Amino acid sequence: MIPVPALTALKAAVAALLEARGERGLSSLVGGAELALAGPPERWTLGAREVSASRLSLAVDAPAFAALTADAARLAAVREAFASAVRTPDTELADLTVLLRLPGAGRGWNQVYREAALPAAPERPHPDAVLGGAAALVEASGDARGAAMLRRGRLEAAQVPSSGGVALVRCVVRLDPADLAALDRDGERADRLRRAVRSAGTRAAEAVASVELATALYPNGGAPGTPGAAPGSLGAAGAPEARLARALEARGAVVVPVSRGEGGAGGGVELAVVASGELLRVRIEAGPGRGRDQRGWRAGEIRAITLAAEDLATPERAGEIAALLCGGDDLA
Numbered sequence: 001m002i003p004v005p006a007l008t009a010l011k012a013a014v015a016a017l018l019e020a021r022g023e024r025g026l027s028s029l030v031g032g033a034e035l036a037l038a039g040p041p042e043r044w045t046l047g048a049r050e051v052s053a054s055r056l057s058l059a060v061d062a063p064a065f066a067a068l069t070a071d072a073a074r075l076a077a078v079r080e081a082f083a084s085a086v087r088t089p090d091t092e093l094a095d096l097t098v099l100l101r102l103p104g105a106g107r108g109w110n111q112v113y114r115e116a117a118l119p120a121a122p123e124r125p126h127p128d129a130v131l132g133g134a135a136a137l138v139e140a141s142g143d144a145r146g147a148a149m150l151r152r153g154r155l156e157a158a159q160v161p162s163s164g165g166v167a168l169v170r171c172v173v174r175l176d177p178a179d180l181a182a183l184d185r186d187g188e189r190a191d192r193l194r195r196a197v198r199s200a201g202t203r204a205a206e207a208v209a210s211v212e213l214a215t216a217l218y219p220n221g222g223a224p225g226t227p228g229a230a231p232g233s234l235g236a237a238g239a240p241e242a243r244l245a246r247a248l249e250a251r252g253a254v255v256v257p258v259s260r261g262e263g264g265a266g267g268g269v270e271l272a273v274v275a276s277g278e279l280l281r282v283r284i285e286a287g288p289g290r291g292r293d294q295r296g297w298r299a300g301e302i303r304a305i306t307l308a309a310e311d312l313a314t315p316e317r318a319g320e321i322a323a324l325l326c327g328g329d330d331l332a
Contacts, residue, residue: 007035007036007037008035010035010082010085010086011030011031011033011035012031013085014030014078014081014082014085015027015028015030015031017081017084017085018030018077018078018081021077021081023077023081026074026077026078026081029060029064029067029068029078030058030078030081032060032061032064033058033059033060033064033101034058034059034060034101034106034107034108035056035057035058035059036056036057036059036107036108036111037054037055037056037057038055038056038057038095038097038110039055041053041054041055041094042054042055042094044092044094046092049089049090051089051090051091051092052090052091052092053091053092053093053094054086054091054092054093054094055094055095055096055097056082056086056093056095056096056097057096057097057098057099057108057110058078058082058096058097058098058099059099059100059101059106059107059108060098060099060100060101061101062100062101065098065099065100065101068098069098075098078096078098079093079096082096083096124157124169124203124206125201125203127154127155127156127157128155130155130157130171130197130200130201131150131151131153131154131155131173131197131200132151133199133200134150134193134196134197134199134200134201135147135148135150135151135196137196137199137200138150138192138193138196141192141196143189143192145189146189146192146193149175149176149179149182149183149193150173150193150196150197152175152176152179153173153174153175153176153179153216154173154174154216155171155172155173155174155197156171156172156173156174157169157170157171157172157201158170159206160209162209166205166206166207167205167206167207168206168207168208168209169201169206169207169208169209170208170209170210170212171197171198171201171208171210171211171212172211172212172213172214173193173197173211173212173213173214174214174215174216174217175213175214175215175216176216176257176260177215177216177256177257177258178257178258178259178260178269178270179260180213180214180215181258181259182259182260183213190213193213194211194213197211198211240269240284240307240309240311240313240318241257241269241271241284243314243315243318244271244282244284244307244318244321244322245271246315246318247315247318247319247321247322248273248275248322250319250322251275251322251323252275253273253274253275253322254273254274254275255271255272255273256271256272257269257270257271257272258270258271258272258281268283268284268285269283269284270282270283270284271283271284282307283307284307284308284309285307285308285309307321
């Protein structure tokens with residue numbers, strides 16, 4: 001490797017040569033530049049001799065860079081002067097590259113780019129945010145029921161191997177079992193939900209490789225709301241079926257939604273309830289509930305029951321019905 005004094009001497013020799021040739025402006029330009037080796041020497045064969053060919057870089061300030069790159073003749077004159085200074089029986093100039101000297105650094109980008117820190121990769125949005133964006137898109141398309149399905153679901157995302165420059169992620173949307181069963185019969189809506197999740201999950205640094213619809217997970221003998229279950233699978237926290245499910249689970253019952261009508265949360269929801277060793281079916285529909293002055297339900301009569309959303313209007317009322325379903329006293 002050529003020591004620094006040798007480069008300084010070479011630059012001074014080229015400046016003097018240009019001065020002697022009447023190129024005073026170019027001589028001053030070279031004298032104020034930063035000369036460096038651009039790589040290891042190359043072995044060339046020229047006829048019967050072998051030479052060491054050097055690649056050099058000349059970093060200059062913006063005015064000099066603009067002047068040289070805009071005038072091919074001036075640039076050729078500088079290159080020829082360096083070639084003359086370097087040429088000996090054993091050496092030649094392989095190339096001279098003119099670089100823009102960076103203010104403050106005093107060097108060209110080729111010498112400082114490794115010092116530049118890579119920006120931190122933007123954090124992947126939370127799965128709830130992606131699913132919320134997808135639900136909003138589906139709703140904007142006029143499909144309120146499909147949007148409700150996504151809002152009851154849970155999104156899982158994992159990066160998968162990619163051979164390109166953009167990272168790939170695989171998305172799995174875990175849906176309420178009743179919603180997934182309905183989508184199995186409605187391919188158009190299922191495709192709409194997949195497209196919406198793909199759109200919401202795509203980022204500048206990451207593309208969605210695939211979107212799959214899968215059922216929510218329930219522990220063996222568990223229920224929604226227990227560890228491993230899909231959050232929100234019974235609708236929003238304030239929905240009638242969610243209030244009833246919480247009250248039933250507090251009494252040890254297992255609750256699984258089995259079907260939903262077009263009415264969404266609070267209407268047209270059917271639940272399967274395992275309580276006291278028996279399977280019960282509970283349907284919640286929109287409409288007025290039973291007033292306190294009307295005949296209530298008797299525990300011995302219940303194997304399937306239809307409730308109005310108003311019957312579950314408060315946690316206290318939901319708790320009373322849960323007690324009845326779990327083998328408690330008659331509900332007046």
